[in-house]
Amino acid sequence: MPTEHSAAAQLAPPPADTPGELADLLSHAARHLRRGSTHRLAPLGLTHAQARLLCIVAEAGQPLRMADIATRLGVVPRSVTTLVDGVEAAGLLVRAVDPEDRRSVLVRLTTGGRRLLEAVEGARRDSAEGVFGVLSPAERAELGGLLRRLCREARA
Amino acid sequence: MPTEHSAAAQLAPPPADTPGELADLLSHAARHLRRGSTHRLAPLGLTHAQARLLCIVAEAGQPLRMADIATRLGVVPRSVTTLVDGVEAAGLLVRAVDPEDRRSVLVRLTTGGRRLLEAVEGARRDSAEGVFGVLSPAERAELGGLLRRLCREARA
């Protein structure tokens, strides 16, 4: 096998940010994030995805349809059914048929869900800060902007 | 709660990139990436993680121990066992006991693995470019730098 014998090899270790490398970095960071989140949420009896669901419903400020939740979560509707099942069983959310379109189901917070919300948001914030805390506010904004570009295309 | 009543409010619509938002964006982008990768790799008979494993071994340029692979993948060693099982069953990798430390197992490419490598790298590159293609080279470098900071801390 022909190996490079020139000194140039020493100049080209990490300069190229190929898409492939970015892909690995992205996956790695996401996994790290979920790990921390999982550990902090376990005492509350929620998983990462369940907590995300709860916060999405809370932030909406109004009951959400399953399909809306799927869009906001970026998953297929069927996945939302199972997700809501778990959180509803925990008593934090309830389903109700939409009176205006009886095909639809509206999901809203229960009193218990609202009571737990602060702790859940805290756990999510803590775990996120555990990952993004190393970045300055300006860097976070930069990262946010770049990621938003990636996700915008994802919807297209 | 005192809300800003000046015209400055119009300059600050989405300025706050809270860690929580970044977390969602990161998860979303990672999921999108894996989806595309999964679809492009399916014809080759490999999963996202398996392809990543194959490329890591190929790039190393030498046989790798299971523990090394675990480190490079950012997962626990036990997960590597199952991962290698699959790719070895496909005939792309082989295990061999390290003669210098018989506790260790060295993983290397087979001829078949080397033959498939180009297609696998192509699929990975294509799927990554499908996600990161919207960014300019400078933006990719920026993103790479930021993600590297996050991952560096992840190892600590």
Place this chain on the structure above:
DNA sequence: CGAATATCAGTGACACTGAAATTA
């Protein structure tokens, strides 16, 4: 009838923990 909405059923990919075997 055709389209939309949600759910049922089954599957797959992937990482984890804890315990055991082998060797240094």
Place this chain on the structure above:
DNA sequence: CTAATTTCAGTGGCACTGATATTC
């Protein structure tokens, strides 16, 4: 004996596809 390396066994999170009712 202690520590390191890998593997065995079992589990959990989570998202997917395809098919089915219900309703618009």
